[in-house]
Amino acid sequence: MVSVVVITHMHGDHIGGLMTAGRPTFPNARYVTGQVEYDFWKDEARIGTPAENGHKAVLEKVVPLAERTTFIADGAEVVPGITPLAAFGHSPGHMVFRLDSNNKALMLTADTANHYILSLQRPDWEVRFDMDKAAATAARREVFDIIATDRLPFIGYHMPFPAVGFVERNDLGYRFVPATYQFDI
Numbered sequence: 001m002v003s004v005v006v007i008t009h010m011h012g013d014h015i016g017g018l019m020t021a022g023r024p025t026f027p028n029a030r031y032v033t034g035q036v037e038y039d040f041w042k043d044e045a046r047i048g049t050p051a052e053n054g055h056k057a058v059l060e061k062v063v064p065l066a067e068r069t070t071f072i073a074d075g076a077e078v079v080p081g082i083t084p085l086a087a088f089g090h091s092p093g094h095m096v097f098r099l100d101s102n103n104k105a106l107m108l109t110a111d112t113a114n115h116y117i118l119s120l121q122r123p124d125w126e127v128r129f130d131m132d133k134a135a136a137t138a139a140r141r142e143v144f145d146i147i148a149t150d151r152l153p154f155i156g157y158h159m160p161f162p163a164v165g166f167v168e169r170n171d172l173g174y175r176f177v178p179a180t181y182q183f184d185i
């Protein structure tokens with residue numbers, strides 16, 4: 001049973017599955033997401049802007065769940081062992097999450113990097129989907145600096161198979177090092 005649904009940001013491909021035929025897809029869940037992200041997309045000021053379709057999607061998919069949702073800021077605790085880090089830029093309130101369990105950690109970077117070569121080896125290069133290009137670049141550097149320094153594994157939604165790996169620093173950015181999925185060899 002899914003008991004907690006954590007939403008990194010509210011682009012359509014990240015909220016589309018929350019409701020099914022007008023009802024919550026996960027009827028027993030509570031929800032956790034960033035206050036900044038929700039406030040941006042819910043605001044009627046988005047009407048007539050490039051964010052209008054996103055606004056409509058949030059009205060349809062997220063607003064019906066608002067009473068079951070905890071809206072958080074940077075550093076709040078989702079549940080013990082899951083901690084958000086503001087990584088604004090890809091979207092206005094985009095958040096990544098650090099997972100700690102049994103003295104191991106994993107970062108869930110969501111859409112901080114949209115391409116495993118372009119966005120990691122050249123983190124300053126702009127990506128069409130990043131709504132605030134400068135902030136997104138700063139967030140990429142901050143998040144992947146942590147991952148490189150602490151040698152953390154991470155899951156990135158647009159990384160190639162198996163979508164979990166590490167980064168090592170190179171001259172201008174980072175190189176994606178996929179985690180092996182062959183455990184017995």
Ligand SMILES: [Zn+2]
Pocket residue numbers: 009011090091111129
């Ligand atoms: Zn996105």
